Amino acid sequence: MTKYEVAIVGGGIAGLTAAIYAAKAGKRTIVLEQQKQLGGRAITNKKQGVYFNLGAHALYKGEAYEAFRELGLRLDGSTPSIDAYGMWKEQILPLPTNASSFIQTPLLSWGGKLDLAKWFIKLGKMDTSVWNQISIRDWIETQLNDPMLRNVFYALLRTSTYVLAPELHAAGPALKQLQRALKGVLYLDKGWGTLVEELRELAVQQGVELVTGCKVVAVVHQDQKVHSILCEGGTRIEASNVILTTPPSTSHKLVPHADQTALDTWNKQAIPVTVACLDIGLRQLPIQKHQFIYGLDQPIFFTHQSRDGKPRPAILSDDGTQVISLFKYQGPQTDAVKDEGELEQVLDVIQPGWRNELVIRQFLPKMTVVHDFPHMKRLEDPGPAVPEIVGLYIAGDWTSHGELLVDASVASAKRAVSQLLNTREEIKL
Known part of the structure; x- marks a missing residue:
């Protein structure tokens, strides 16, 4: 049986980033992803020549951007216009x-x-x-x-x-x-799937073994130390260090006796963030000047992300179809039918006549953005190490130490690898 120095559960942004840094440090590394493709919620689906992310994605000039640049990723895309409007009582008014x-x-x-x-x-x-x-x-x-x-x-x-x-x-x-955000954001050409592919290519170059379609069922630990990973079907992978990049509830389930570890606290304090997303491809925008609109009296946001002959924002279709996205930020109670109806009504105000230009649409009724965030009920910041089990670490959007979204995923991945390497100083974030 091959023994790995680092085994990473989850092949999303956090998992791939952790794998690259671990491999660059000379560690024999494997990534185990349950789905048939890598990327997690950063995948891009191509439908009728249109590149749909799972809701609109924007890359801020934060920890993730700096790490990706440090790793030499291309990050092809553009920065959108800063011209924006606010929607107040169904009136569209310019923001200063x-x-x-x-x-x-x-x-x-x-x-x-x-x-x-x-x-x-x-x-x-x-x-x-x-x-x-x-x-x-x-x-x-x-x-x-x-x-x-x-x-x-x-x-x-x-x-x-x-x-x-x-x-x-x-x-x-x-x-x-x-x-x-005020420094400008980056919309990626052909969606975030291109970012995932760049990370995959780099991981392979560094010698990382990538395994998809592998469902992990348990992280085996003995004498308070990581021993191996058990996969569905009975496959066992020996590893001296394990980094979990799965959601808090999944991480809790994968570790026997997790209720006796900090994973229990981190799972119980987690508050997930969700949005309803309506992504639409149009032949053309009925009102070109409406590119970005913030809801001021309702929790919505509209963005136009595809290039329209101008050097902004990004290429999101093969044939010039214009891709727009509309979000409704959600609280604890959600109603898919109601949310979709509300988003369509808002779009009637922002882009009247959009139905006549419709090419394709994608509605995600309850998309998880992050599994936790820095909030006032938090007892402590999660990770990077699970103190009760030597060799067990966590990373992901929910393991924030103040960062948000993909910045939390990347920063936590670097923290986990840094602590795993037992260096005196953390990898510079």
């Missing part, structure tokens, strides 16, 4: 994102506009960690006086984090994410 819209928009009073400008300047250099211990709601209600400006900030923070829980979400990490 440039000099012209700042002067002309009726959305904010002059006082509100000046406050917005002041806070955007502050955000560029502010240490957001001073707000780690209070919620977004507390931050907004104490720092912003103008009622409409509060709505704008709720929308900006909701959109950059995907989280609809201002009373729970820690303000510091959310404001840090907004800082990243």
Whole structure:
């Protein structure tokens, strides 16, 4: 039986990133993915020549972007326009994102506009960690006086984090994410599947063994130390170190006696984030200027991600079909039929006549964005090591130490490998 120094459960962004860094450090590494393809929620499905992500994806200039650049990934794509609108009581009004819209928009009073400008300047250099211990709601209600400006900030923070829980979400990490968003985001050509493929190619180059269609059923540990991985069908893989990049509930199930470890706390404190996503391919946009629209009085966001003859944002079809995405940020209670109807009604306002231009559509009624985030009910940040079992580590979007979304996936993967290597210093994030 071949023994691996590092076995990684899950072949999404976190799993592939961890595998690459482990292999680069000279460790014999294997990745075990349950599905027949790698990528997890970063896969891209091609339908009728249109590249659909699982909902619109944007890459911020954060930890993930820096790591991908460090690894030499191409990251082909473009940065979208900053021109944006707000939707308030079914009116589409320009947001003050440039000099012209700042002067002309009726959305904010002059006082509100000046406050917005002041806070955007502050955000560029502010240490957001001073707000780690209070919620977004507390931050907004104490720092912003103008009622409409509060709505704008709720929308900006909701959109950059995907989280609809201002009373729970820690303000510091959310404001840090907004800082990243203000630096510009990257939409990837042909979807995030290209990113997954680049990571796969690099992992293979580094000697990582990639196994798909392999369902792990248990992480075997003896005398408080990782021993092996048991797969469905009885296959056993010996490994001295295991990194779980599975969701918290799955990680908990895979480890015998997990209720006696920190995995139990991390699983119980996790609050998943979901959205309803309506992705649509159109022959053309009925209203070209409506590229990005933030819901101010309802938790929605509209984005146009495909190139339309201009050098932005990204190539998402083979024949010029325009790809748009509409989100509804969800709370604990969801209703698929109601959510889809609401999204269609919003689209009627944003892009009237869109049905006449319809090529293809994809509706995801409850898409998990992350399995946990930095919130006020958290008892502790998860990982990277499970302290009760030597050689067991975790990574993924839910193992955040302040990062959000794919930044949490990549940063946690690097933390896990760093601790596994027993280095004195963590890999520079």
